[in-house]
Amino acid sequence: MNNLGNENYKSGFISIIGRPNVGKSTFLNRVIGQKIAIMSDKPQTTRNKVQGVYTTDKAQFIFIDTPGIHKPKHKLGDFMIKVAQNTLKEVDLVLFMVNAQEGFGRGDEFIIEKLKEVNTPVFLVINKIDQIHPDELLPFIDEYRSRFDFDEIVPISALEGNNVERLLELITNYLPEGPQYYPADQVTDHPERFIVSELIREKALHLTREEVPHSIAVVIDKMERKENDVVHVMATIVVERDSQKGIIIGKQGKMLKEIGKRARIDIENLLGSKVFLELWVKVQKDWRNKLSQLRDFGFREDEY
Template structure:
């Protein structure tokens, strides 16, 4: 008798957690391509980035949400609203926590938000590579006492440990259905936004602690030239002249370094040579201006 073929599944997964627990690293590792930007600075992810993993038996669409935290400005309010709004639209949720840090107020704040959802929540304990094996069970136990998770999987997103087990776990909660997106599509974000995010990532890595929150990057022009190269002009916004000087660096050295590193990533993404033209401009208090936030892609 012929064995019945398993039904194809498809669904949406929200990836939530405090800032810096490795949500973007996890999604990039699952997708196998750099889409979500990574940094050790808070508030790295600002937009809700949709990333798509297509396998023979399922299509899993991940929503990399901004870190849930108590907002201090309009940008912060937007980010939390985007993250919490996502929880209502998905089939399941990954709650990512950092194995190297004790559960604190930030985790409890998110758990309270999860109580309002009826969706299956899987606890993802990340950074397994940084702790002793004997520490894993006590961490899982401490979280299980706080919330009735549908599953719990310890992983290392960076080292790609246990990711197959995590996918196997979440596929149980996906509904049967066709693929929503073409097989070769890995994100719904326009290229203009992704390249701007890649530049912002390099600025975050290169600048001091006082600058990252006030950085925004806008793609002003993206044109293919007759010789096949892509010309991209971008504006890096800061809020004060002193921050502008930091980003540019002595004799423009830092901006040149940012440009070189970003260009490599953008060329890998677009598969073509890129001429990157970066400018730094002061836009006072942009994080509290709805019009500016809208222009930068925060809707």
């Protein structure tokens, strides 16, 4: 499909913003139809902007999934907040996503103050409506509507898919006429190496205890396709303390083996090939507060 010459074709950049753990990545993966943003029940999973591209015969949607806005505790946190705020200035439409189970919070107040500074159309997207009684929805909407003049208010369930098609229709109405920026079969602008590292990090997040997750980075040391079409991936999981290294490795290496086993399945689905995955664990003390190491691990402020 190529719509470069279609005068009525629409395209635009859409930022998904919201407090941590409201379901931004779940929504993005639902629309795109495959996993490009990692999901976790632990907040602040998303650290970089993830561009998801969804193409139809009428429009191309370029979604930017931003880190959840939260009070930063280290340089990595500062970076994540800047990424989220900067995208508001660059896009054609903002989706402010909230969790129907949570209600209005101080984090929402902070985001709304930022939204008042932009001229971009803003939708309120109320996610996880499958988790509440329908009678709770109207008071919830009134609470947010009293604080900001949203262009549209759309309740959805990203997990179940409820009302997601309707949301996409409404987004199309607001997008400007424009070219198809990406080929129709492209779903993200991130290289494979980035997504592979994120899939490994996701499995480590799912499987480890509370003190580990935000201290984890994953570096792809080597990724190459061999003659027999098997992709050989060598990756290092970086943590901040020796105790965390022990947790990631587990007794007799069982935890590391399980992380690798689960990650390999997702990586094979992504690449469409058999994967041989080798994982190591390395301690880098206090890496989240060291700018040089943040840059080494792909958190480059000058790119945003």
